[in-house]
Amino acid sequence: MPDPTRAGRRRAIARRLILLVAALAWLVGSAPAQLARAADPIFYTVRLVPDAQAADVQATIPTGKRASIELMMPVWSPGFYRVENYAARVQDLAARTPGGKALRVDQPRKNRWQIETGGAPTVVVSYRVACAQRSVTTNWVSADLAVLNGAPTFLTLVERIRRPHDVRLELPPTLTRAMTALDPAPDGAANHYRAEDFDTLVDSPIVAGDLDVHQFDAGGRGHYLVDAGDRARFDGARAAGDLQKIVAEARRLWGFLPYKKYVFLNVFRQGGGGLEHKDSTLLTASAARATTPAGYRSWLSFVAHEYFHAFNVKRLRPIELGPFDYENEPHTKSLWIAEGFTSYYATLLLERSGLDTPADFLAAMSAPIRQLQQAPGRLVQALDQSSWDVWSNSMSGVNTDPKTSVNYYVKGEVVGFLLDARVRRATGGSKSLDDVMRLAYKRYAGARGFTPDEFRTTAEDVARTDLREWFRRAVSSTEELDYDEALDWFGLRFVARDGQDASQNWKLEVRDEATETQKSHLRALLAPSQSEPPFANTSFISRSRKSLSSIRVMSTPPRACDVTSVLNETM
Numbered sequence: 001m002p003d004p005t006r007a008g009r010r011r012a013i014a015r016r017l018i019l020l021v022a023a024l025a026w027l028v029g030s031a032p033a034q035l036a037r038a039a040d041p042i043f044y045t046v047r048l049v050p051d052a053q054a055a056d057v058q059a060t061i062p063t064g065k066r067a068s069i070e071l072m073m074p075v076w077s078p079g080f081y082r083v084e085n086y087a088a089r090v091q092d093l094a095a096r097t098p099g100g101k102a103l104r105v106d107q108p109r110k111n112r113w114q115i116e117t118g119g120a121p122t123v124v125v126s127y128r129v130a131c132a133q134r135s136v137t138t139n140w141v142s143a144d145l146a147v148l149n150g151a152p153t154f155l156t157l158v159e160r161i162r163r164p165h166d167v168r169l170e171l172p173p174t175l176t177r178a179m180t181a182l183d184p185a186p187d188g189a190a191n192h193y194r195a196e197d198f199d200t201l202v203d204s205p206i207v208a209g210d211l212d213v214h215q216f217d218a219g220g221r222g223h224y225l226v227d228a229g230d231r232a233r234f235d236g237a238r239a240a241g242d243l244q245k246i247v248a249e250a251r252r253l254w255g256f257l258p259y260k261k262y263v264f265l266n267v268f269r270q271g272g273g274g275l276e277h278k279d280s281t282l283l284t285a286s287a288a289r290a291t292t293p294a295g296y297r298s299w300l301s302f303v304a305h306e307y308f309h310a311f312n313v314k315r316l317r318p319i320e321l322g323p324f325d326y327e328n329e330p331h332t333k334s335l336w337i338a339e340g341f342t343s344y345y346a347t348l349l350l351e352r353s354g355l356d357t358p359a360d361f362l363a364a365m366s367a368p369i370r371q372l373q374q375a376p377g378r379l380v381q382a383l384d385q386s387s388w389d390v391w392s393n394s395m396s397g398v399n400t401d402p403k404t405s406v407n408y409y410v411k412g413e414v415v416g417f418l419l420d421a422r423v424r425r426a427t428g429g430s431k432s433l434d435d436v437m438r439l440a441y442k443r444y445a446g447a448r449g450f451t452p453d454e455f456r457t458t459a460e461d462v463a464r465t466d467l468r469e470w471f472r473r474a475v476s477s478t479e480e481l482d483y484d485e486a487l488d489w490f491g492l493r494f495v496a497r498d499g500q501d502a503s504q505n506w507k508l509e510v511r512d513e514a515t516e517t518q519k520s521h522l523r524a525l526l527a528p529s530q531s532e533p534p535f536a537n538t539s540f541i542s543r544s545r546k547s548l549s550s551i552r553v554m555s556t557p558p559r560a561c562d563v564t565s566v567l568n569e570t571m
């Protein structure tokens with residue numbers, strides 16, 4: 001009821017004032033996001049110097065008129081779980097005003113620089129970066145090839161806001177073209193890019209040189225296979241066609257593609273390994289190996305793994321893996337999902353896209369099972385502990401000691417296969433691990449991330465059963481895995497070879513006595529995904545390939561995603 005007195009009117013005015021102040025407070029509270037959009041960019045010019053195997057960087061940095069600013073360089077690269085001292089490769093760092101007045105620079109930490117601005121609104125920082133390393137997290141510059149990664153190249157302001165980072169690349173005449181997933185800068189000039197924030201810059205490697213670019217469309221999105229290095233005998237057009245099939249199957253599986261464009265930066269050079277990014281991947285492979293039939297399949301599986309990361313880990317991710325603190329390494333117990341399941345789906349993508357035969361699939365699944373079961377470390381370290389210890393016990397999860405630790409790529413892939421069978425059995429074949437991944441993506445992709453319990457309960461929601469004991473045994477204990485359920489569901493067995501005990505050989509084969517129901521379960525696993533998930537019906541979609549009923553594993557092709565033989569860096 002209105003209060004007609006003078007005091008009442010004053011109270012009403014006071015209430016309106018409070019509301020006004022509250023509204024202003026709300027506006028101020030929401031200001032950081034708007035300020036972030038309006039933040040001035042950092043402008044970098046990067047001049048590649050092949051003779052010196054270096055890049056000369058000049059960064060024009062807004063100061064906000066502060067008396068001093070602090071810059072930092074990351075100590076690790078997301079996806080590669082190893083602390084690296086990138087700052088050690090920064091040389092001759094100097095700062096000046098735009099007018100040329102030298103400014104004082106201190107280095108309070110090995111990866112931080114403090115600059116006295118003298119009140120200048122912008123400062124110009126110049127430095128040289130040594131570029132003579134071939135890994136997927138470092139830089140290389142030579143007369144015919146340049147590979148630049150964000151973390152070891154770009155200093156940035158120590159701050160929490162999102163700020164555009166603008167990069168102008170100056171190429172020597174011998175490096176004719178550059179490719180990256182970065183968006184072009186507003187002026188549209190060649191080799192001029194604009195990242196919306198530092199995360200995007202770090203997440204977007206650049207490759208320059210004499211490049212072959214094979215473009216293909218899938219799902220209405222442009223995809224680019226960029227071949228660099230020694231590729232004389234590599235059939236890039238065929239590879240692009242095969243990657244198109246893999247992308248098409250990934251889109252059927254997930255129901256969407258999560259990026260505007262995707263770039264496969266495929267560098268043939270000494271070394272090996274790949275690193276996933278949101279809209280691209282940087283691959284290092286051997287051309288000689290990739291031109292043999294087995295080596296080419298291995299390359300396809302390797303690329304499928306990196307590509308699947310665009311969904312699993314770059315967007316659907318463990319909660320600890322973002323937002324990134326580039327100066328402190330994050331610990332997570334869920335890399336077996338990020339990496340092991342990605343390897344499992346790489347195997348499935350090749351199969352479901354028709355690039356592999358069912359025999360290939362059984363051989364591909366046998367390899368990690370055998371590797372796991374022959375490694376004593378499986379009885380020493382639990383799968384989630386292996387993930388937690390990654391910063392100290394391996395080279396980003398690769399080259400673990402098989403005696404003392406379990407490899408989360410290897411056991412994670414096997415656990416993915418077994419969990420898939422568990423979900424299928426629990427739901428009478430109406431749901432699968434695909435449904436778990438899609439539901440997890442829907443719940444946790446983006447800013448949030450998932451905890452181990454949230455991933456388990458997502459699987460339970462799909463399987464409609466309690467999986468706590470299953471996860472405890474498979475993920476958090478050193479007990480042996482139970483293969484019986486998967487073998488029974490899919491009508492498989494471990495077969496003896498070369499006079500060995502079958503239980504020691506770990507070679508999967510379809511049982512002679514497999515029932516039609518069991519064969520239908522295996523066909524459902526290997527069939528192309530339906531185009532409109534989520535789908536309840538896993539009926540087989542026929543395609544021109546050898547009937548499953550006549551499958552025998554005839555040979556064991558090299559393990560496509562064998563991290564110990566194919567990769568010496570990371571996947």
Ligand SMILES: [Zn+2]
Pocket residue numbers: 276305306309338339342570571
């Ligand atoms: Zn990986």
